Amino acid sequence: xxxxxxxxxxxxxxxxxxxxxxxxxxxxxxxxxxxxxxxxxxxxxxxxxxxxxxxxxxxxxxxxxxxxxxxxxxxxxxxxxxxxxxxxxxxxxxxxxxxxxxxxxxxxxxxxxxxxxxxxxxxxxxxxxxxxxxxxxxxxxxxxxxxxxxxxxxxxxxxxxxxxxxxxxxxxxxxxxxxxxxxxxxxxxxxxxxxxxxxxxxxxxxxxxxxxxxxxxxxxxxxxxxxxxxxxxxxxxxxxxxxxxxxxxxxxxxxxxxxxxxxxxxxxxxxxxxxxxxxxxxxxxxxxxxxxxxxxxxxxxxxxxxxxxxxxxxxxxxxxxxxxxxxxxxxxxxxxxxxxxxxxxxxxxxxxxxxxxxxxxxxxxxxxxxxxxxxxxxxxxxxxxxxxxxxxxxxxxxxxxxxxxxxxxxxxxxxxxxxxxxxxxxxxxxxxxxxxxxxxxxxxxxxxxxxxxxxxxxxxxxxxxxxxxxxxxxxxxxxxxxxxxxxxxxxxxx
Amino acid sequence: xxxxxxxxxxxxxxxxxxxxxxxxxxxxxxxxxxxxxxxxxxxxxxxxxxxxxxxxxxxxxxxxxxxxxxxxxxxxxxxxxxxxxxxxxxxxxxxxxxxxxxxxxxxxxxxxxxxxxxxxxxxxxxxxxxxxxxxxxxxxxxxxxxxxxxxxxxxxxxxxxxxxxxxxxxxxxxxxxxxxxxxxxxxxxxxxxxxxxxxxxxxxxxxxxxxxxxxxxxxxxxxxxxxxxxxxxxxxxxxxxxxxxxxxxxxxxxxxxxxxxxxxxxxxxxxxxxxxxxxxxxxxxxxxxxxxxxxxxxxxxxxxxxxxxxxxxxxxxxxxxxxxxxxxxxxxxxxxxxxxxxxxxxxxxxxxxxxxxxxxxxxxxxxxxxxxxxxxxxxxxxxxxxxxxxxxxxxxxxxxxxxxxxxxxxxxxxxxxxxxxxxxxxxxxxxxxxxxxxxxxxxxxxx
Numbered sequence: 001x002x003x004x005x006x007x008x009x010x011x012x013x014x015x016x017x018x019x020x021x022x023x024x025x026x027x028x029x030x031x032x033x034x035x036x037x038x039x040x041x042x043x044x045x046x047x048x049x050x051x052x053x054x055x056x057x058x059x060x061x062x063x064x065x066x067x068x069x070x071x072x073x074x075x076x077x078x079x080x081x082x083x084x085x086x087x088x089x090x091x092x093x094x095x096x097x098x099x100x101x102x103x104x105x106x107x108x109x110x111x112x113x114x115x116x117x118x119x120x121x122x123x124x125x126x127x128x129x130x131x132x133x134x135x136x137x138x139x140x141x142x143x144x145x146x147x148x149x150x151x152x153x154x155x156x157x158x159x160x161x162x163x164x165x166x167x168x169x170x171x172x173x174x175x176x177x178x179x180x181x182x183x184x185x186x187x188x189x190x191x192x193x194x195x196x197x198x199x200x201x202x203x204x205x206x207x208x209x210x211x212x213x214x215x216x217x218x219x220x221x222x223x224x225x226x227x228x229x230x231x232x233x234x235x236x237x238x239x240x241x242x243x244x245x246x247x248x249x250x251x252x253x254x255x256x257x258x259x260x261x262x263x264x265x266x267x268x269x270x271x272x273x274x275x276x277x278x279x280x281x282x283x284x285x286x287x288x289x290x291x292x293x294x295x296x297x298x299x300x301x302x303x304x305x306x307x308x309x310x311x312x313x314x315x316x317x318x319x320x321x322x323x324x325x326x327x328x329x330x331x332x333x334x335x336x337x338x339x340x341x342x343x344x345x346x347x348x349x350x351x352x353x354x355x356x357x358x359x360x361x362x363x364x365x366x367x368x369x370x371x372x373x374x375x376x377x378x379x380x381x382x383x384x385x386x387x388x389x390x391x392x393x394x395x396x397x398x399x400x401x402x403x404x405x406x407x408x409x410x411x412x413x414x415x416x417x418x419x420x421x422x423x424x425x426x427x428x429x430x431x432x433x434x435x436x437x438x439x440x441x442x443x444x445x446x447x448x449x450x451x452x453x454x455x456x457x458x459x460x461x462x463x464x465x466x467x468x469x470x471x472x473x474x475x476x477x478x479x480x481x482x483x484x485x486x487x488x489x490x491x492x493x494x
Numbered sequence: 495x496x497x498x499x500x501x502x503x504x505x506x507x508x509x510x511x512x513x514x515x516x517x518x519x520x521x522x523x524x525x526x527x528x529x530x531x532x533x534x535x536x537x538x539x540x541x542x543x544x545x546x547x548x549x550x551x552x553x554x555x556x557x558x559x560x561x562x563x564x565x566x567x568x569x570x571x572x573x574x575x576x577x578x579x580x581x582x583x584x585x586x587x588x589x590x591x592x593x594x595x596x597x598x599x600x601x602x603x604x605x606x607x608x609x610x611x612x613x614x615x616x617x618x619x620x621x622x623x624x625x626x627x628x629x630x631x632x633x634x635x636x637x638x639x640x641x642x643x644x645x646x647x648x649x650x651x652x653x654x655x656x657x658x659x660x661x662x663x664x665x666x667x668x669x670x671x672x673x674x675x676x677x678x679x680x681x682x683x684x685x686x687x688x689x690x691x692x693x694x695x696x697x698x699x700x701x702x703x704x705x706x707x708x709x710x711x712x713x714x715x716x717x718x719x720x721x722x723x724x725x726x727x728x729x730x731x732x733x734x735x736x737x738x739x740x741x742x743x744x745x746x747x748x749x750x751x752x753x754x755x756x757x758x759x760x761x762x763x764x765x766x767x768x769x770x771x772x773x774x775x776x777x778x779x780x781x782x783x784x785x786x787x788x789x790x791x792x793x794x795x796x797x798x799x800x801x802x803x804x805x806x807x808x809x810x811x812x813x814x815x816x817x818x819x820x821x822x823x824x825x826x827x828x829x830x831x832x833x834x835x836x837x838x839x840x841x842x843x844x845x846x847x848x849x850x851x852x853x854x855x856x857x858x859x860x861x862x863x864x865x866x867x868x869x870x871x872x873x874x875x876x877x878x879x880x881x882x883x884x885x886x887x888x889x890x891x892x893x894x895x896x897x898x899x900x901x902x903x904x905x906x907x908x909x910x911x912x913x914x915x916x917x918x919x920x921x922x923x924x925x926x927x928x929x930x931x932x933x934x935x936x937x938x939x940x941x
Contacts, residue, residue, distance in 0.1 A: 025569075062830075063584075064830075064831070066751065069586060069587070069588070070584050070586070071586055071830075071831050072829070072830035072831040073559070073560075073581045073584045073585075073830055074560055074561075074562070074581075074829060074830035074831075075560070075561045075562075075577045075578075075581055076561065076562045076563065077561065077562075077563040077564070077565060077570070077573060077574065077577065078563070078564045078565075079564055079565050079570075080544065080564055089535075090535060090536050090537065090538075090539075091537075091538055091539075092538070092539040092540070092541070093538065093539070093540045093541070094540070094541040094542065095540075095541075095542040095543075095544065096542070096543055096544065097495075097543075097544045097545055097546075097564045097565070097566070098495070110541055111541070113614075114527075114539050114541060114614045115539075153580065153581065153583070153584055154584075157584050175752045175753075176751060176752045176753050212752070212753060212875050219875060219876045219877070220876070221873060221875040221876060259878070262721050262900075262902070262936060262938035263721065263938070292532070292537075293532075293637070293639035293640070294636070294637045294639055294674070295639045295674065373542055373544065375538065375540065409870050409871075410867075410869050410870040411867065411870045412866070412867045412869070412870060414684070414866065414882075416674065416681065416682040416683065416684050417682070418882070418898055420866070420867045420870060420871065420882045420900070421867075421870050422867075422870040422871050422873075422880065439873075439876070439878070440873075440878045440880055440902060441880065442870070442871050442880035442881070442882070442900050442902070444882055444898060444899075444900055444938075444940060445940065446681075446898075446940075490898075490938065490939075490940045491938070492871075492880045492881075492882075492899075492900030492901075492902055492938040493880060493902055493936070493938065494902050494903065494936045
């Protein structure tokens with residue numbers, strides 16, 4: 001005997017609008033599936049080619065100790081959502097604080113209206129959106145307890161005060177001491193009309209120092225931060241004694257440093273945060289956002305040599321605890337390890353959904369955003385130059401007169417590929433040896449040229465936490481590299 | 495979205511429930527739309543309607559705790575006040591912030607009626623037309639990679655448990671156009687322009703288009719520059735960006751934190767050439783975003799910072815003013831730690847110039863139009879800067895774009911090396927400022 005298959009009920013708009021939606025306010029879970037599936041169905045039935053909802057709850061707190069007092073404890077609680085509607089290759093993004101069904105529907109309605117579409121009428125047939133089973137990285141990786149096991153306000157205050165006391169012991173001519181910490185807990189839920197339905201919890205923490213020393217007209221300021229993405233005990237495990245010693249020592253060396261003399265020099269860039277050079281000079285130019293704008297010189301260079309043959313570089317979201325690590329991106333795609341450059345040959349770009357649609361480069365799990373007020377865009381995660389075969393001694397021995405950039409400041413890259421970045425701690429190299437500290441240096445150059453001048457990489461890859469600001473806001477990233485030699489770079493100074 | 499009166503009622507109800515007797519709330523509700531276009535088509539359109547508040551709660555010991563939130567319904571306000579009350583246990587014991595003594599003082603009357611937002615279709619249509627015109631302005635202009643037309647309506651308010659309640663509504667519109675050139679055998683060049691006003695109908699779109707085109711074209715004729723010391727002329731916009739980066743010079747909170755190039759004793763000292771005077775004037779008629787009260791509810795006002803090179807006033811919050819025996823100046827933003835910041839600069843000549851300077855007959859002078867990467871190249875605590883810039887080398891009126899270079903120095907030395915402040919101000923989003931001439935700054939050209 002055969003049994004006739006039963007049909008699921010065919011939906012009209014009114015069927016969706018008359019339902020009761022009971023999504024929970026304090027957790028993004030399966031209870032959101034009916035709400036989001038209904039809204040996605042409405043959006044698709046209105047004529048949108050693709051619709052995506054991004055929901056966010058965040059619980060942020062920052063603390064600051066100045067000298068021997070806690071001067072700031074600042075909690076922030078955020079809830080919001082964004083809806084993105086695509087019609088062809090054009091898109092629209094609308095955000096709201098109102099996570100009720102009506103609030104989200106109103107945002108969808110606005111987005112559709114901007115794209116020239118309207119919500120279907122009461123009797124219109126609705127396309128069902130069958131969301132995948134919730135991919136819940138938070139539950140699968142036991143993240144639900146993270147927030148409760150982070151340091152309390154009391155512990156935060158105690159650690160920051162103890163850390164600042166340690167800094168006082170390790171520095172001289174102190175004018176101002178700051179120990180700063182933040183914890184950013186974020187729960188996100190992504191649902192899209194292609195069936196994507198994924199939840200994650202991120203826990204990002206950062207702690208560090210900012211020290212200002214002064215002696216008459218001589219001044220030095222040194223900042224240092226560490227970051228983590230998955231360890232609730234990060235703050236209580238912070239080895240502030242060791243860091244205080246390093247910061248105090250650096251500030252002391254830089255206090256009486258001479259200003260660098262401008263010119264073109266061979267430069268040895270330190271590992272860890274030295275990787276900001278690659279981030280600025282090359283990483284941004286490998287984002288499909290830049291291809292869409294035509295602002296990268298590498299636009300048609302895939303498969304071609306764009307860097308020195310000794311250079312290989314990666315971008316990934318997988319390294320445990322690294323500051324740019326994500327289980328999924330902000331479009332619900334699992335993070336990947338993406339080979340950017342292999343022995344000087346450009347292998348891949350970093351792409352989000354819109355970037356992939358507009359440029360043809362495959363998505364790489366790189367769709368990231370600061371929060372619900374931004375549409376996702378192609379962004380870096382943990383980006384670094386792979387270790388090479390040289391020793392550090394060999395790098396220094398190759399430089400007769402040059403500059404050792406031990407600690408980098410921030411930087412940026414312009415629309416024509418010109419980059420620049422500041423150097424917080426630098427030293428003169430003479431005959432392969434460090435001879436004296438220098439301050440006030442800025443490194444400038446062209447991305448296409450500098451990549452071919454990175455000629456030696458040592459074998460001591462190190463990573464460092466960083467913050468990257470771009471089209472989709474500020475996101476947490478890792479920069480990294482081994483010590484490396486740039487054959488010549490223009491150094492701006494006095 | 496709840497109204498300000500709703501939020502006030504929620505806050506009062508939450509405070510009663512929690513036994514909180516002293517609190518204040520600063521918040522805003524923002525409705526904004528922005529568009530970008532790419533080769534004649536809309537690329538991304540964004541719209542947002544959001545609210546946020548920051549609440550401060552004083553506990554039984556008089557200590558303050560703070561929380562900010564985007565949840566402005568009754569449940570969200572309950573949570574915010576509760577969290578702020580918890581945080582108050584860790585509030586500072588010395589120099590505890592209090593309500594501003596001027597939180598109920600009269601504010602200035604300003605005539606800045608909000609402009610109704612234009613339909614999104616109008617924004618797209620206008621921007622597409624601007625992009626097209628810019629691409630047609632010169633054969634070398636190949637793209638307008640950065641462009642945008644945005645409009646924003648803001649309602650902001652301050653209230654406290656002592657009965658202060660202020661609110662005001664503003665509207666803004668802005669346009670930016672940033673074009674890029676491509677020529678065979680030449681490096682790509684780029685430049686841009688920005689305009690702001692209260693609404694789309696008032697926005698100087700043509701002026702923005704012309705400036706973006708003229709600047710981009712002016713950079714086509716470029717050359718390397720030899721490193722060395724040059725006489726430098728800063729555009730108003732460039733000078734204001736540098737002044738803003740070193741605002742710790744006159745920021746009372748920075749001074750009290752020992753994170754400034756000044757000390758409390760710096761008032762009355764000469765810090766710049768007597769050719770320079772600087773005011774902060776939130777209420778200047780050219781300031782289309784004029785706010786009549788700050789984050790503590792203190793009325794804003796015109797504050798002389800430098801007069802003829804002499805440091806005359808610091809910018810204050812209520813707390814810094816109390817500690818330094820001054821009056822609040824309306825420059826506070828509330829937070830776990832109240833911060834102080836400038837509103838709208840007005841830079842003008844101090845003493846009358848003794849010499850005539852003109853770009854038409856100057857020789858070997860660099861005109862810096864735009865300073866870049868201030869976040870990376872400024873060390874505000876040391877006073878030093880080393881910054882890439884867009885500009886031209888000028889000889890007897892002939893301009894050659896500088897290919898790639900940085901300008902470096904010490905900001906305090908720069909202020910004293912000013913040799914001329916031109917009489918005519920440029921109107922910029924940050925304030926009013928004329929061109930400023932400075933002698934002997936280090937320029938490093940790319941080798």
